[in-house]
Amino acid sequence: MKKYLSSTYFIEKDHPLIRDFAEKHSQNKNTDKEKAISIYYAVRDSIRYNPYSIEFPKETMKASTILEKGYGYCVAKAVVLAACLRAQGIPARLGFADVKNHLVTQRLKELMGTDTFIYHGFTDIFLNGKWLKTTPAFNLELCTKFNVKALDFDGENDSIFHPYDNAGNLHMEYLKNHGTFADLPWDAIVADFKKTYPNCYENPATGDFYKEAQEEAQMEQMENQLAD
16 A cells, blocks of 8 residues: 555645645544545545646646646545645555536537547545545535536545436547556556547637536536427
8 A cells, every 4th residue: 555655746645735725624533534534525626627637748737736726626635635645644546537518518528529528537546455446526616517526535435427317318438548647647648649539639718617517517408498
């Protein structure tokens, strides 16, 4: 378990910002399970999900940098969660999978050229003798806009994306598993990003994902009302 408890270039478990954040959200928690649950929710909801925040310099993916900015996409949030857990002596590692996301906004899908997200990031936590998958990517505010149930974590079961949203529409499909890692395989991720999203790599996408989600939800609601 040593490598899943160690500090790395990206998973900076000993950085003061990480230590303070982990300690703040572990106060009055007596067990690793209680600490892991509290830290999970803190990362999920206090760091806003932003798919337009992908930057390719290595330093932008350090846990302290992400925490200080207060926003990031799924991989970035998984890095922060792993760092905070390790800061509390809880083994954690990173997992990656290619997924098809049916709740991507139309604008982002057009910029990407697909609704498939490669290297979707999550965090594995070792509790009570077993590894549990947790997905802190989508904060509660964004889930509400997309009409998706926010992913909870009880410290006993995996927390991964639901296949359907609250209306019964397809939400998330897992396509390919890339395995788990003790540190962020950033060079491999960037190389695959270049191949899969050449337009976004050459011209990084920008925008207000929350505004887009709200506008599309309102448009869908109006269309449904007209159809009725």
